[in-house]
Amino acid sequence: MDSGGKSRKSGRVRRVPEKAGQMLQDEEVFGSPEPPPFDREEDSSEEFNATAADENEADESSSDAQAGVDEDAASSASGQHDSEISDVVPDEASPARPVTAMQQFIRQPKRRPFADPEIPNKHSQGVYFKRAHNKEQINTFAWLTANDPVINQLFLQMRTASLPALALPFRRFASDKSAGMGLTLFQSDASRAQDAGEAWRWFTEGLGQAWLQHLQKCESISAQALQEMLAEDKTQDLVSGQPSTLRLLSMAQDETMDTETLFQQMPLAGINGRPLPRRGWLMNFGTTVQYLAWAPNCTGLEQYLLVCPAPRGFERWSKSSAFAPSPATLSCLQLYRFVGVEMADPGHATTIDTNHTPRKALTLCSEWGRIKQAKWCPVPQNDAVKQSIPNRNHIGFLALVTGDGKVRVLNITLPSSASEECEELKLTDCAFVTKPPNTICTCVAWVSATLIAAGCANGYIAIWDLESHFSMPSPPSNPVPEFYHQCHHTYITELATSYPSYPHFLISTSMDGYTRVTDMRDPVSNAASAQRTRNPLIGLGWMDHCLSFLTCDDMTSVKAAHVRYVEHFSRVLRAGASITCLALSPAHTCILVGCADGTVTVTNAMRSLYGGRDDQLYQQVWFKHEWRRPRQVIDTSTTIPPQQQNGVASPQATPAAPTSHQNDDPPQTSDPSNPSKTRLDFPTGLTRLTSGYRLQNFKETGGLIKKRNVNSGLKDDRGTLTTLYERESAVYHAAWNPNLRAAGWAAAAVGTGLVLVEDLCVD
Numbered sequence: 001m002d003s004g005g006k007s008r009k010s011g012r013v014r015r016v017p018e019k020a021g022q023m024l025q026d027e028e029v030f031g032s033p034e035p036p037p038f039d040r041e042e043d044s045s046e047e048f049n050a051t052a053a054d055e056n057e058a059d060e061s062s063s064d065a066q067a068g069v070d071e072d073a074a075s076s077a078s079g080q081h082d083s084e085i086s087d088v089v090p091d092e093a094s095p096a097r098p099v100t101a102m103q104q105f106i107r108q109p110k111r112r113p114f115a116d117p118e119i120p121n122k123h124s125q126g127v128y129f130k131r132a133h134n135k136e137q138i139n140t141f142a143w144l145t146a147n148d149p150v151i152n153q154l155f156l157q158m159r160t161a162s163l164p165a166l167a168l169p170f171r172r173f174a175s176d177k178s179a180g181m182g183l184t185l186f187q188s189d190a191s192r193a194q195d196a197g198e199a200w201r202w203f204t205e206g207l208g209q210a211w212l213q214h215l216q217k218c219e220s221i222s223a224q225a226l227q228e229m230l231a232e233d234k235t236q237d238l239v240s241g242q243p244s245t246l247r248l249l250s251m252a253q254d255e256t257m258d259t260e261t262l263f264q265q266m267p268l269a270g271i272n273g274r275p276l277p278r279r280g281w282l283m284n285f286g287t288t289v290q291y292l293a294w295a296p297n298c299t300g301l302e303q304y305l306l307v308c309p310a311p312r313g314f315e316r317w318s319k320s321s322a323f324a325p326s327p328a329t330l331s332c333l334q335l336y337r338f339v340g341v342e343m344a345d346p347g348h349a350t351t352i353d354t355n356h357t358p359r360k361a362l363t364l365c366s367e368w369g370r371i372k373q374a375k376w377c378p379v380p381q382n383d384a385v386k387q388s389i390p391n392r393n394h395i396g397f398l399a400l401v402t403g404d405g406k407v408r409v410l411n412i413t414l415p416s417s418a419s420e421e422c423e424e425l426k427l428t429d430c431a432f433v434t435k436p437p438n439t440i441c442t443c444v445a446w447v448s449a450t451l452i453a454a455g456c457a458n459g460y461i462a463i464w465d466l467e468s469h470f471s472m473p474s475p476p477s478n479p480v481p482e483f484y485h486q487c488h489h490t491y492i493t494e495l496a497t498s499y500p501s502y503p504h505f506l507i508s509t510s511m512d513g514y515t516r517v518t519d520m521r522d523p524v525s526n527a528a529s530a531q532r533t534r535n536p537l538i539g540l541g542w543m544d545h546c547l548s549f550l551t552c553d554d555m556t557s558v559k560a561a562h563v564r565y566v567e568h569f570s571r572v573l574r575a576g577a578s579i580t581c582l583a584l585s586p587a588h589t590c591i592l593v594g595c596a597d598g599t600v601t602v603t604n605a606m607r608s609l610y611g612g613r614d615d616q617l618y619q620q621v622w623f624k625h626e627w628r629r630p631r632q633v634i635d636t637s638t639t640i641p642p643q644q645q646n647g648v649a650s651p652q653a654t655p656a657a658p659t660s661h662q663n664d665d666p667p668q669t670s671d672p673s674n675p676s677k678t679r680l681d682f683p684t685g686l687t688r689l690t691s692g693y694r695l696q697n698f699k700e701t702g703g704l705i706k707k708r709n710v711n712s713g714l715k716d717d718r719g720t721l722t723t724l725y726e727r728e729s730a731v732y733h734a735a736w737n738p739n740l741r742a743a744g745w746a747a748a749a750v751g752t753g754l755v756l757v758e759d760l761c762v763d
Helices: 046-055 071-078 101-107 149-162 189-204 208-215 223-229 466-470 605-610 642-647 698-711
Strands: 006-009 012-015 217-220 236-240 247-251 256-258 280-284 289-294 302-309 331-341 359-366 371-376 392-402 407-415 423-429 432-434 441-446 451-456 460-465 483-486 492-498 502-510 515-519 527-529 540-543 548-552 557-562 565-574 579-583 590-595 599-604 618-628 632-634 678-680 686-691 695-697 731-736 745-750 754-759
Touching: 149 605, 189 208, 189 466, 208 466, 223 359, 289 371, 289 731, 289 745, 302 371, 302 745, 331 371, 331 392, 359 407, 371 441, 392 441, 407 423, 407 451, 441 492, 451 492, 460 466, 492 540, 492 548, 502 540, 515 548, 527 565, 540 579, 548 579, 548 605, 557 579, 557 605, 565 590, 565 599, 565 605, 590 731, 590 745, 599 605, 599 731, 618 745, 618 754, 686 754
Parallel strands: 236 686, 359 423, 579 731
Antiparallel strands: 006 012, 217 423, 236 247, 256 280, 280 754, 289 302, 302 331, 331 359, 371 392, 392 407, 407 432, 441 451, 451 460, 460 483, 492 502, 502 515, 515 527, 540 548, 548 557, 557 565, 579 590, 590 599, 599 618, 618 686, 618 695, 632 678, 731 745, 745 754
């Protein structure tokens, strides 16, 4: 390489980046006792160049000033498709650098989680393939499974078990003779049991549990102080029932109602149109729900749902910049306990017991800002891990992304004794808090029991190792990430991992419109990007049964792409409005799709992706939520009857016929100068919940949308028009229960603060 910074490689000339390994620049921000390997000021530093070639830019040609690095070795290392770190010979005068936990994770041999450990490991063949393959080759199982007979057989077995479900999941568990629900077969039972025990040794046997109990500080909070933090009491008026038998109901804040009473004469449509019993609950939180998620690793009849209601004074649309931390505001986490029914057949999933009202088991308050994301660690746990804390039941680890731009990890526990009282605590500090400098964290995902990944507003993805962090004699207050790589050019909106089959693959979406799959073992050469979309994608999830990830497109459709062919998308579902949320389950292939018009639709993704020609595609609306604003009406209690005006009796006035503007803005009062004669009909607005929709064919749904647009007189070449709805009508969050025993339980939160929890299994 000449002194001008140019190198010749493979007959071409390109310029070496000025700072190939520049990631974090402020040593004091992290408070680490040892400076990070990428914190250097001059490019000519021997230690900086060796570290950059070792960890980040192995494919870039090295400078002559880089001590001890052979140019031929670096050139050959850049052509390798695997994730081995290039050999770097340190200078004799410089001390040997310690091997980080991320380097150990990269160097250790990767076993296939779906195969027998004794079978030798094969190359993953990467995530990128050329466009030369036609559609027929893409849809063949042999090509998608890399001609591996083991994976191919498991793939066909899960396809056979999942295809019979039209839209809603089956209650029975899958077996060799019958179809039903079941965990992915790409992870064997032995591997799952190994992860449930050995993956948590840092917590049960190491210093992890001690540091978590010592650094996570909570204090009790009085009922009066808690009431001041929570939202104001808000009663919700709602209409339910068939159009001919509408009923007006009223729900106070924190009140619950069973779905059998709510949806009278509106049963769910099962197979062949047979009605299904309604088992579930409707809860009123009185404010916007920021996030909700079911707790994993609950193998008993008790299931826990995490709900994050907005506190008092919450503003949905913050005026602060999305790229900067928001002001410190109150936030609240509530854990609700649901009880299931013991089934006579052990081969069937449990259902919700409507005789036990959902009970609030835990309330955690903090001053970290709004809850952007809250994700449980999906790695299984055995009984030894759950009972490792004396007199406490370990529920799981919860990763939070809050308004201040930081990532926090909480250890959620409950008392072992069966108490009906709710623990009300205020969090003052937690054991793991981190944020890269000059940016904020926007989303989070669990890679394993020890690795946690976060997307940032600057387009970088950071990964931290909890095991190495808590194994230190004194864990730093802001730990340095083990992995920090730029995957996008701007704000990352969603992040997911391909756990458990490909835990080293990170899937991310960004405001730049790209969906990217990155292998964190070699993020430079082993990465692929999907076709760019015009708008940022909403919703992202990994379905291990299909080895595919699902997201939404610019229109009103849900699309999926196989991990081996990222550029090719297949449509899974078509909605009638803009999609606002997406929920996937690790126990079956049915998905939940929430829309801006208040509908939640369910469909079987396996039938859409890998169904045969005779397998018709269906989708079904779970429920629809509608909301209208309050209107000003004449208060008859303070108005003089027309018969008594001026002391002269007059005939009763005939009510005016309804006009076509009855759904527009509130009408003007007859006497605006006297506001005492008017009032609001429903102070918080009026909500309508409908259910009992039948199965719809996929082609039929698309035809209905086009026909509606034609009848409206509007012309659009795209075939689907985007309609604006009230923000209170939209469905903002949806979630499946990840536990196999209660995998049919679904939850959805709407803009008015109502949360519907129901069992959607088909008997």
